[in-house]
Amino acid sequence: MLHAQEAETVRYPALVLNADYQPLSYYPLSLWSWQQAIKAVFLDRVRVLSEYEQVVHSPSFEMRLPSVVALKEYIAPPKRAAFTRFNLFLRDEFTCQYCGGHEELTFDHVIPRSRGGRTTWENVVAACSACNLKKGNRLPGEAHMHPRRRPHEPSPFELREKGRRFPPNFLHESWMDYLYWDAELEP
Numbered sequence: 001m002l003h004a005q006e007a008e009t010v011r012y013p014a015l016v017l018n019a020d021y022q023p024l025s026y027y028p029l030s031l032w033s034w035q036q037a038i039k040a041v042f043l044d045r046v047r048v049l050s051e052y053e054q055v056v057h058s059p060s061f062e063m064r065l066p067s068v069v070a071l072k073e074y075i076a077p078p079k080r081a082a083f084t085r086f087n088l089f090l091r092d093e094f095t096c097q098y099c100g101g102h103e104e105l106t107f108d109h110v111i112p113r114s115r116g117g118r119t120t121w122e123n124v125v126a127a128c129s130a131c132n133l134k135k136g137n138r139l140p141g142e143a144h145m146h147p148r149r150r151p152h153e154p155s156p157f158e159l160r161e162k163g164r165r166f167p168p169n170f171l172h173e174s175w176m177d178y179l180y181w182d183a184e185l186e187p
């Protein structure tokens with residue numbers, strides 16, 4: 001049984017990188033609890049790249065909590081983006097595709113289901129509830145409401161790049177080199 005010196009160890013998440021030192025996921029950012037990170041260290045599944053000051057100890061050993069770990073075995077990214085609510089919002093950058101608003105986001109079938117529209121990447125967009133209500137069961141042409149961007153199936157790469165624009169509230173300083181590595185190259 002491991003014990004941390006402070007109770008608030010929930011505050012010591014480890015950033016998880018793939019074997020190529022890129023985050024497994026930007027958004028949500030791939031993080032493990034310190035317990036998961038230490039378990040992975042003992043199973044020899046990760047390299048520890050950076051550590052917190054915080055120490056955990058058992059009767060037989062003591063170690064600093066990892067703040068950045070990299071998997072030893074590369075996990076291939078998915079070939080296609082999963083069609084999920086989250087990914088759809090991310091594709092549309094959490095923006096209503098009709099008015100550009102960000103409040104009370106819902107989903108709109110561009111061609112309404114009642115008119116034969118299907119629930120696919122090509123026919124569903126993020127829409128605020130006001131626009132959704134306004135458009136109702138009409139076609140875009142009837143409602144004079146057209147999505148700002150033609151809905152499409154995003155590539156995993158596209159979602160990844162969009163996810164990078166939404167940094168979480170908490171970012172430990174040791175993570176920066178791995179999250180915004182391209183920014184480091186600015187003169």
Ligand SMILES: [Zn+2]
Nearest residue numbers: 096099128131
């Ligand atoms: Zn709207």
